[in-house]
Amino acid sequence: MGQYILKRLLLVIPTLFGVAVLVFVLLRIAPGDIVELKYAGSGTFAPKEAIERERVQLGLDKPVWQQFLNWSWGIVRMDFGISMWTGRPIAEEIRIRLELSLQLAIMATLVAILIALPCGTLAALKQDTWVDYLVRIFSIGGLAVPSFWLGIVIILMFLIFFKWLPPLTFTSFWTDPLANMSQMIWPALAVGYRYSAMATRMTRSAVLEVLGEDYVRTARAKGLRENAVVLKHALRNALLPIVTIIGLEFAFLIGGLVVTEQVFNLNGIGMLLVESITHRDYTMTQALVLLVSFAFIGMNFFLDLLYVWLDPRIQY
Amino acid sequence: MSGSTRASNTNEASQRHGRMTSFRPQRQWQGVLRFVQKRPLGAVGAAIVIGMAIAALLAEVIAPFDPLQNDYGAMFHAPGATHLLGTDSFGRDVLSRLLYGSRTALWVGFSSSFFASTVGAVLGVAGAYFGGKVDLLLQRLLDILISFPLIVLALVVVALLGSGIWNVIVAIAIPMIPRAALVLRSSSLALRQMLFVEAALTLGAGHARVILSHMLPNVVAPYLIILTAFLGQAILLEASLSFLGLGVAEPTAAWGLMLRGAAVDFAERAPWMAFFPGLAISLAVFAFNVFGDSLRDALDPKLRVP
Numbered sequence: 001m002g003q004y005i006l007k008r009l010l011l012v013i014p015t016l017f018g019v020a021v022l023v024f025v026l027l028r029i030a031p032g033d034i035v036e037l038k039y040a041g042s043g044t045f046a047p048k049e050a051i052e053r054e055r056v057q058l059g060l061d062k063p064v065w066q067q068f069l070n071w072s073w074g075i076v077r078m079d080f081g082i083s084m085w086t087g088r089p090i091a092e093e094i095r096i097r098l099e100l101s102l103q104l105a106i107m108a109t110l111v112a113i114l115i116a117l118p119c120g121t122l123a124a125l126k127q128d129t130w131v132d133y134l135v136r137i138f139s140i141g142g143l144a145v146p147s148f149w150l151g152i153v154i155i156l157m158f159l160i161f162f163k164w165l166p167p168l169t170f171t172s173f174w175t176d177p178l179a180n181m182s183q184m185i186w187p188a189l190a191v192g193y194r195y196s197a198m199a200t201r202m203t204r205s206a207v208l209e210v211l212g213e214d215y216v217r218t219a220r221a222k223g224l225r226e227n228a229v230v231l232k233h234a235l236r237n238a239l240l241p242i243v244t245i246i247g248l249e250f251a252f253l254i255g256g257l258v259v260t261e262q263v264f265n266l267n268g269i270g271m272l273l274v275e276s277i278t279h280r281d282y283t284m285t286q287a288l289v290l291l292v293s294f295a296f297i298g299m300n301f302f303l304d305l306l307y308v309w310l311d312p313r314i315q316y
Numbered sequence: 317m318s319g320s321t322r323a324s325n326t327n328e329a330s331q332r333h334g335r336m337t338s339f340r341p342q343r344q345w346q347g348v349l350r351f352v353q354k355r356p357l358g359a360v361g362a363a364i365v366i367g368m369a370i371a372a373l374l375a376e377v378i379a380p381f382d383p384l385q386n387d388y389g390a391m392f393h394a395p396g397a398t399h400l401l402g403t404d405s406f407g408r409d410v411l412s413r414l415l416y417g418s419r420t421a422l423w424v425g426f427s428s429s430f431f432a433s434t435v436g437a438v439l440g441v442a443g444a445y446f447g448g449k450v451d452l453l454l455q456r457l458l459d460i461l462i463s464f465p466l467i468v469l470a471l472v473v474v475a476l477l478g479s480g481i482w483n484v485i486v487a488i489a490i491p492m493i494p495r496a497a498l499v500l501r502s503s504s505l506a507l508r509q510m511l512f513v514e515a516a517l518t519l520g521a522g523h524a525r526v527i528l529s530h531m532l533p534n535v536v537a538p539y540l541i542i543l544t545a546f547l548g549q550a551i552l553l554e555a556s557l558s559f560l561g562l563g564v565a566e567p568t569a570a571w572g573l574m575l576r577g578a579a580v581d582f583a584e585r586a587p588w589m590a591f592f593p594g595l596a597i598s599l600a601v602f603a604f605n606v607f608g609d610s611l612r613d614a615l616d617p618k619l620r621v622p
Contacts, residue, residue, distance in 0.1 A: 014456070015456070015459060015460060015463070018456065018457070018460040019460050019463065022460060023472070026472065026476060027476075029476065030475065030476040031476075031478070137357075140602060140605055140606060140609075141598070141602065143548070143601070143602075143605055144548065144552075144598045144599075144601035144602035144605055145594075145598045145601075146552055146555060146556065146594065146597055146598065146601075148556065148559060148575070149575060149590075149593075149594030149597065149598070150594075152575065152590050152594065153590075153591070153594065156587050156590065156591075160587065252465040255464075255465060255468050256465030256466075256467055256468055258467055258468070258471065258556070258560065259467070259556045259559055259560060262559075262560065270468075273468065273471065274471060274560060274562075277471060277472060277475040278475060285472075289464075289468070289472070292463075292464060292465070292468055293460070293463040293464060296463040296464070297463055
């Protein structure tokens, strides 16, 4: 077990390194340059010397491989450097937004679980009845409706019926939980519905598969209450694929809520990513892309460990 | 009516594939009937897709107004007799823009899905065929690409390439390629060991020949499944990118674009501006998804689509 964990951890390094190289190279191939964009935005005429000076200051005059070495040495020391656009430390900028994005991801995942587990199990138990069809249409709908449009519709409803608009500034959960919740629950619902779709379908098929097993028949034959059969025997054994899909979706939520954040005026990781890419903020984009893929790789690792706990038969 | 025509297309597809597996060739109309009976939801999806395709093809004929024509005398008209779905902040007819928008959606959706699944198929089959170091390297690269949410990778690519319809197509296709490659690789791993591949190699066929004319034709079923599964996602991605202002540029009619800016700013005054384009997106993605699901159930129910 210990050896397995070590091996897996060592495998994370080359993947992250690959991501780092990829994003580093891609950004530098891209047309447009942060310094020129900065001056273009300010509207003033920029003398060549000033542009050169700025470039030297940002370290962009050095050869690319040297830039990469400097940057990755920083990463190894957990120093992400400063944002080329705002000049503020990247770790700080990300930390502020990560709180929001993490909270939204957790809340949306909770919504998804609360929808998916009961609906999926019910659909499996009542296979090919109207309940099953209803659940399936509901979940296919979740995949089809863009969560940003659902967000717009939710806001529209509030605007028309209650004259309420989502506040422009984010209130932290720790300063005012109630205000925070009233702000975050709507995007969480919009996103959670969409992400429940996959989980519902997975729950339905996993439970269906398990229900056909011998041990479920045995449990029923020995006279267990249906509740116990479903919860302890069926759902418990169907949990692995469900947990996998929920976990991976959670990892994707951290950086992937680009559009929803835009709709609800939430200044999260996704929004920061869009901004940093359009500004050609090299250091910020690099850090964010690394963070997003780290969330995914880390989740994969975590899930592998979780399997052992969920299913004692699994050994590494 | 339209539903049955579409279903006949799928039937053709499954027949072509049918020679390779155990499907028995059937009269076409019988197949259509069976598809509608066995998979009513898929038939509904197919009908909507057909409707969309007709709307896109005949947009000039059907659309009551020019989708790009500003009419400042008719701004924010509510849905009514002249403007069935109302007008937007430039006085443009929403229905006409929706009809022309289906062109953008279908074009981007089809070309990016086709591009992604084709490149993915070639990569996946080649990986399975060569095995060893080539396969390992390819796998690692795909692993890296797959560790990003679709939208994030699409964003990075579109930011690098700039907007414009072709760049959007590439940006949508690239994050899908690794997903297609993984599925098709696993579908073709067993093929590598088949006797007909050995035979072709023994007869002196080159790598390209074995891959193109012996292995690829045998992964047509998963290829078609992947392609249709991508269609809905591609349309959704196009809408998201356009919504962010990074996709198709104004004044082209695109659904995601119609949801952007004014639609949100004037949501209270003209809610139809934001409502109908989103409905169109949902309907289209829904149709493609249920159609894709039914196709998968018919061709290869066990295939897991990413």
